[in-house]
Amino acid sequence: MSDARALGQRLREAREAKELSLADVEQATRIRLKYVEALEQGDYTSMTPVQAQGFLRNYARFLGLDLELLLRKNGSSISIKRACELTHNMYQVRITLPASRQKRTITLALSDEQKLLLAALN
Numbered sequence: 001m002s003d004a005r006a007l008g009q010r011l012r013e014a015r016e017a018k019e020l021s022l023a024d025v026e027q028a029t030r031i032r033l034k035y036v037e038a039l040e041q042g043d044y045t046s047m048t049p050v051q052a053q054g055f056l057r058n059y060a061r062f063l064g065l066d067l068e069l070l071l072r073k074n075g076s077s078i079s080i081k082r083a084c085e086l087t088h089n090m091y092q093v094r095i096t097l098p099a100s101r102q103k104r105t106i107t108l109a110l111s112d113e114q115k116l117l118l119a120a121l122n
Contacts, residue, residue: 004042
């Protein structure tokens with residue numbers, strides 16, 4: 001079982017132990033039902049990495065769980081943000097815009113070939 005699925009199962013078990021329905025969670029946390037279901041299934045593909053990270057933190061907090069502790073107990077060696085980014089195949093790239101010389105961070109979805117090229121450049 002993947003880290004994301006194990007985490008989702010733990011969230012579901014905690015919700016069920018408190019005898020809360022998915023609708024109860026949606027109302028209390030203001031996280032839409034489809035996202036709560038996705039979190040419990042360990043499927044972050046329906047949300048951005050930032051949404052997934054925030055939803056996981058809020059949902060765990062609502063259930064009275066320490067998300068970082070849960071990740072360590074599940075043997076996860078990666079952070080929530082990294083797990084969400086890996087799920088989405090998204091990577092952040094820091095660039096400097098020539099005209100303004102301002103540094104910006106952008107998020108890109110990369111193909112396998114693009115990832116190999118980026119790795120070769122680093």
